[in-house]
Structure formats: structure tokens, C-alpha cells
Amino acid sequence: MSYFLQQVINGLQLGFVYALIALGYTMVYGIVRLINFAHGDVFMVGAYLGYFAICYFHLPFPIALACAMLGCAIIGMSIERIAYRPLRSAPRIASLITAMGVSLFLEYFCSLKFVFSPNYLAFPRPFAVRTYQVGNISFSTIQIVVFTVAILLLVILQYFVQKTKMGMAMRAVSYDKDTAKLMGINIDFIISLTFGIGSALAAAGGVLYGIAYPQINPFMGIMPGLKAFVAAVLGGIGSIPGAVLGAVIMGTVETMSSAFISSTLRDAIAFSILILVLIFRPTGILGKKGTEKV
């Protein structure tokens, strides 16, 4: 039983990292209906920015995190401006292919020798790691930091989207772009902002991932990116609480299947659950069901 609870904690740790990535996917999808495949690679760049801030500039952890988030927000907004905005009125598949191009570009550009080099780097622990024992379950400082940062960011995001004017504009654009434009909302700015926020959250996810699983390389974003995206779909894409719920389910399922079934089969199990959920609830767990219009 305590082993089980221990795995729940480990699963939640992974789930919260996925949640931070999944939010970017779900917000971008909600607003421009684009599967932003480059998002996983923004996550990777975030981890590297955090690494450089800690190792080379010796910044304290919260400032390093903020730097990585700011850097990735700028990168995310530039990607949108250069690669996606010209294609906004083109068929959707065109921007999907561009997204794939941006993803490949970030991966291979970052693995050039003078950029990040293709080798694995050991991510430093910016604070002393201690383990606490509660009953039979052990917590480490890492888990506490991951939970605190992730929950803090989620609360801020929820407040921003639900209570501020800017957040209201974001919801309006995702609901109906043309009407939002008629109401005087600057669509370009809102879309840019969405990419910025999503990328900043991915960067936070990247730094936390680096701390929790301390190895980074330019291709580290592919699998977490895909899984976070799947988590967003599982929870109902376009819905912020859905993304968090889906990510937590995804992280827990993955940890549980490696702990109790087989670590080589964990991806297969996670994706089988995805397919089953989609068959029975095609719009995800918390997704809104759209009516078919003729």
C-alpha cells in the first residue's frame, strides 16, 4: 500500500510537469486550432536556458526559472510571428507542417556544436535535496518544489484567464475570432500573448523536468511533448482544467505501469487509454461537445 502511495506521489510529480506543457498545447489549440508540434522543443529550450542560468550565471533558482520563462516566451512569440501568422488563413494542414518544420529546426539547430551540442548534459540541483519521511512515504525537496511551482503557476494562469480583461479577450478569441475582432479585440496581440504564456509555462516545465530527471539533450522534448499533447486531448483540448486533469492522469498511469506492469510497455498502455477514451468520449474527459452543423 505504501509502495502504491509512493508511486502516486511520483506519478503526480511527472503529471504536474506534463500539465505545464499541456497548458501551452491546449491554449494554442483553443485559440488558433493548431497542434503546435514545436511546443515540446520550446520545453527543451526552456530546460537549457535554466541550465545556463544556473551553471554559468549562478543565478538563484527562482530567478533562473523566471529567466527561462521570459526567454521562451520571446522564442514562442517569434515562432508564431515568423512561421504561423503568415499561414493563418491557409488550410490548417499547412501550419501543422510548418510546426513540424519548426520542431525539427529547433532540435537540429540546438544540437549543432556551437549551440547546445548533441550530448547529454547533467542538470544541476540548484538547492540542497533532503528527504522527508511521512509514515512509509518519502517526499524529497524536489517533489515539493515541483508541486509548489506548478500549482502556483496554475493558480496564476487560472486567475489571469478568468478574472482579467486580457484573459477575457483570450476566451473571446477562442470562442469566436471574427466576433471578437468586431468587439475591438486586437487578435494578433492576443494570439501572440497566448503563445508567449504557453511557451513560458513550457519553459517552467522544462526547468522542473531538468531538476527532477537530471539529464537534458536537444531531443528531450519529443516524447514529453507528445505525451503532454495527448494529455491535453485526454482532458478535452481547449480546456485548461482538462489539460491539468489529463496530464495528472497521464503521469500517474505512466508511473503506475512502470511500477506494476512493465516499464517497456508504459507508452503502449498510456496510448491505449487515450484511444479508448477517444472512442467513448471523442472530445476528451472535460471537453465540450460541439453540435454538428450542416
Next chain:
Amino acid sequence: MKFHRILPAIVVIGAYSLLQALMSSHVLNPYWQQIIQFAGIMTISALGLNLIYGYTGQFSLGHAAFYGLGAYTSALITKSFPQGGIASLLVALPVAVVFVGMVAFLIGLPILRLKSDYLGIATLGFGIIMKVVFDNADAVIPQMGGSRGMLGIPKLTNFTLVFVFAIATIMVIRNFVFSSLGRACISIREDEIAAESVGINTTKYKTLGFVIGSMFAGIAGALYAHLYTFLHPSNFDFLKSIDVLLIVVLGGLGSISGTVIAAVGWTFLLEGLRVVLPSQILDWRLVIYPLLLIIVMILKPKGLLGGLELRFLKPSLDCSDRKE
């Protein structure tokens, strides 16, 4: 017989003779011969996806799974009959393709109810599940090698075989698309609800398009396995599905000529960059390639040819043509 009706046949035979002559006279070294065959294999696979996505409108991100399934199934059969030579491939290939078709049917039937991006994600999930299966297959069938890769597949694919299959694929897809079955598929792409309301059994035609398209991936996979004689699960991962998808999109959705040109062009671009780039910046090959992709997509969002089709791949609407 009008000249333009036999022109395609002349071009095809001419192209075959020219390439065959270049190969047997060793103007093209074995490395380039392999690249040419690989281009043909990519063409077959991409035409299959074009049928699924370009004509039937079903977004699939799991094409590489069927490609891999065809490769592994056929390789298992030919490896069991090492003395069989080319005959064993000609037996293994149909068996593998039928098997791929069955799997596509079983997986397609439930998931083809999903629409657009959701279908893409479900097929993506299927692709990742199949990769895990290939990775762990050695636990059940030791010959498949699992994550160590499958070795010792006889080299049976040759240029003639690839060429014949590629031309046959083009002909089958062309004739399918212009049959009533194909028109039903296209009507689903254009508007699923409208198609349903005029009495088209959408589930049936979606599944039909999906199964046939996947079977072409199976053919391509079987040829691939016997060309490179080595299979590894990473040859069939998510990125390989994306490669095929981007060929189809670059060629223009629902265009056979576009897909063929894009498949051949894509293969030669990737290999050509290896030759053109000086060795100091060879690392840049995979940086330049996505940049080209982004630029092409921004400039030509409807594909390189923008849905253009060569004349002989279109049905002839001219009645005077048919009287002969």
C-alpha cells in the same frame, strides 16, 4: 488510338529503360541505386496516405505503423525460407499486405468515427503502440529482434520490382479514385454530413479508403525490408509518419502527380544535401531541410503544384475520346 493516350506508356517505358541502363552500366553507383529504389518506396507509401488523407480526408498520423507492419511481416516470412529467392518475396508480400489490411480494418473501424485532429491523435497513438510492440516483439517472436533490430533479411528488392509496384500503385489509385467508390470517398472529404444525407455509407467508404491506403504502406514496407535487409523499430516511429504526411501535403492533397514528384524530390533533397554541402557544415543538413520546409509551406500553402494533376491521371470527360 490518339497519341496522347499512349504517351504515358512511352514515358514510363522510357524512364525505366534509361534508369536501368544507367544502373547496369554503373554510371549510378550502388548507393544512388539504393536511393532511387527508396524514392520509389516512399512514392508507394505516400500514395497510400494520399488516398487516406488527400482523397478520403481522414487525417492519419500513424502511417509508419502500417509500413512497419508490412516490413516485419514480410521479412519474417522470407527469413523463414532462405532458399526461396525472389519467389519467397512474391509470396511474402501479398501475405503481409493482406495482414496489414486486416489490422487496418480492425483498428480503422472503431477510430474512424473520430473526426479531423482527434482521428490524427488516435492514429498517432496507434503508431506509438506499434513501435512499442516492435520494440518488445522479441519476447514473443525472437527472430524479430525487438529493440536490437532484425538482421539477416535476404536482399530481394530490386529496381524493376520497385518500379513495377510504383507504376501499379499509381494506376490502382488513379482508377480507384475515378470509380464510384473513389467518388464516394471524395464526397466524404468534401462534406461528410452532406455525403451521409445523400445515402453514402460513410463508415464503409472511410474504412475502405483507410484499409487500401494502409495496404500500400504495407507494400512499401515489404519492399523496404528487402532493400536494406535490416529493420529497427526507430525506422517506424512517429517522425516517419510525419515524413510521409509532409510529402503528401507538399505534393498537394489529392494529387497523384504532386505526390510522386514530392516523394522523389524529398528523397533526393535529403540525400542531395549530403553531397552538395561541404563537410564542415554537414551538420547543417537537417537544419537547412526544415527551414526549406517552412519557407515552401509559407510560400505555397496548398502544396508545390497546388493540386495540379497531369492529364492522363484525370478521367477523360471528353466523349469523343471514348468512341475509339
